Amino acid sequence: MSDRSVTVMWFRRDLRVDDHPALAHAAARGDVVALWVADPALLAMTHHRAPVRLRFLRACLEALDAELRGRGIPLVVRAGEPAAVVPEVVHEARADAVCVTGDVTPYSRRRDAAVSRALAADGVTMQAVGGPWRVAPEDLAGSSGRGYLVFTPFWRAWEQVPLAQRIAPPPALSGPSLASDGLDALPGGAPPLVAGPEAARARLEQFIRSGAADRYPDDRDLPAVDGTSHLSADLRMGVLSPSQVGRAIAGSRGMDAAREGFWRQLAWRDFYAHHMARYPDVASRALKPAYRGITWDDDDDLFAAWCEGRTGFPLCDAGMRQMRATGWMHNRARMVAASVLVKDLLIDWRWGEAEFMRHLVDGDPANNNGGWQWTAGTGTDAAPYFRVFNPVLQAKRFDPTGAYVREWVPELRSVPDRFIHEPWKMDAEAQDEAGCVMGRDYPVPVVDHSVRRHEAIARYKDADARHAAMTGGAA
Numbered sequence: 001m002s003d004r005s006v007t008v009m010w011f012r013r014d015l016r017v018d019d020h021p022a023l024a025h026a027a028a029r030g031d032v033v034a035l036w037v038a039d040p041a042l043l044a045m046t047h048h049r050a051p052v053r054l055r056f057l058r059a060c061l062e063a064l065d066a067e068l069r070g071r072g073i074p075l076v077v078r079a080g081e082p083a084a085v086v087p088e089v090v091h092e093a094r095a096d097a098v099c100v101t102g103d104v105t106p107y108s109r110r111r112d113a114a115v116s117r118a119l120a121a122d123g124v125t126m127q128a129v130g131g132p133w134r135v136a137p138e139d140l141a142g143s144s145g146r147g148y149l150v151f152t153p154f155w156r157a158w159e160q161v162p163l164a165q166r167i168a169p170p171p172a173l174s175g176p177s178l179a180s181d182g183l184d185a186l187p188g189g190a191p192p193l194v195a196g197p198e199a200a201r202a203r204l205e206q207f208i209r210s211g212a213a214d215r216y217p218d219d220r221d222l223p224a225v226d227g228t229s230h231l232s233a234d235l236r237m238g239v240l241s242p243s244q245v246g247r248a249i250a251g252s253r254g255m256d257a258a259r260e261g262f263w264r265q266l267a268w269r270d271f272y273a274h275h276m277a278r279y280p281d282v283a284s285r286a287l288k289p290a291y292r293g294i295t296w297d298d299d300d301d302l303f304a305a306w307c308e309g310r311t312g313f314p315l316c317d318a319g320m321r322q323m324r325a326t327g328w329m330h331n332r333a334r335m336v337a338a339s340v341l342v343k344d345l346l347i348d349w350r351w352g353e354a355e356f357m358r359h360l361v362d363g364d365p366a367n368n369n370g371g372w373q374w375t376a377g378t379g380t381d382a383a384p385y386f387r388v389f390n391p392v393l394q395a396k397r398f399d400p401t402g403a404y405v406r407e408w409v410p411e412l413r414s415v416p417d418r419f420i421h422e423p424w425k426m427d428a429e430a431q432d433e434a435g436c437v438m439g440r441d442y443p444v445p446v447v448d449h450s451v452r453r454h455e456a457i458a459r460y461k462d463a464d465a466r467h468a469a470m471t472g473g474a475a
């Protein structure tokens, strides 16, 4: 029997071998068992039951298995509660350590604490090396020591942190062979986009080579233009590390202003991950205490109309239908759809957050929560609550020809440009000509934006006042 140390490398959302600090650490110790655990509790959580994302996850795990096998070891899959499964695998492999990439969600922290406790009983430690971020929260503590609540100072500090050098994948891996349960706990079928490191690298290269990275500041807000990287699902599963993206974007010439605009979006990703790490409560309630007490209507029929893309606000409906059809939604449409749910339909942002998690291939607890709380004005948005998105003006500005709306809301395909974002303004003759009779082929808006805007502002104001009365004015 070999007297080399054996480390169990437990993969979670770091499904790659390149630029992988934890795997490099494990390989440097000696033999490695690569493990993925199908955790029934995690897979059953509302936030994780998204067939589209689970199909992508399965394809990413298959690609990881192929990468590992190419280096000498397979991916061992075990189904069960991690606090039982990980120690079992440690025992079978006669391992003396477990290595992971850290995570930030409340569930992952509870899970990891339970696994660490179970391992400690056998005298084995679990070490977290690196995390899903580019810069770790402890390296950006800010002057207060508690991190940043405002993005701009966070970005200034974040961009000063130099890009890490690439960590090359271990050329060869060896370890004991263990039985594997296979991936049947995950749904099969074609994922919405090709999975695996080659596909992710190809998306990144295409984004750079096509010139999209250089046009990013001009195009990123236009949902009809394919102007963004589509790397969110790869980053979500850790098929690519943010540093790999940064090195490719900087290339040999460094970050110019256009590419820095893109790099800034990766900083938002870290910003929200740091929030979840520091304030785990954001996963279930508003970051700003005052807005934990907003009175919502939570109308089931309005929620169903929103989910199905039948609100009568064309840009919002186009976004929701794009998400259901493809598992991805353009960022501008995400913001408008989220704003319509919260500020027009007066529905709790957490309902929308869960609906996005059920359908997005890139559904990420920290990014999604951050995006929702930003739009709802309950989180880090620096704009005051009375600045409410107008879904028609947003549509006219960011989808000026209506190309995006026409693609995803076919009932409106023949509506003339001037009515495309306000089809209810067509007279009967124009409706006939466009083949779109309002109320029959496409709904009139389910609420009146100008009325609901005032109502939303009143509710936020009221929550503010009640909170101030309770706390004597403290924020």
Ligand SMILES: Cc1cc2nc3c(=O)[nH]c(=O)nc-3n(C[C@H](O)[C@H](O)[C@H](O)COP(=O)(O)OP(=O)(O)OC[C@H]3O[C@@H](n4cnc5c(N)ncnc54)[C@H](O)[C@@H]3O)c2cc1C
Pocket (backbone or CB within 6 Å): 220, 228, 229, 230, 231, 232, 233, 235, 236, 265, 266, 268, 269, 272, 329, 330, 331, 332, 334, 335, 338, 356, 360, 362, 363, 364, 365, 367, 368, 369, 370, 371, 372, 375
């Ligand atoms: C309500 C709402 C919900 C969202 N939910 C998610 C989610 O579940 N998962 C997710 O990855 N992003 C989420 N976003 C952020 C953003 O919409 C997506 O990251 C982006 O649309 C993904 O497409 P892309 O990869 O082409 O982005 P690009 O524009 O090419 O950006 C590159 C990368 O930067 C990161 N990024 C970009 N914008 C943001 C942002 N505003 N916040 C955090 N990270 C960002 C992503 O990792 C993205 O892949 C949400 C935004 C909103 C407003």
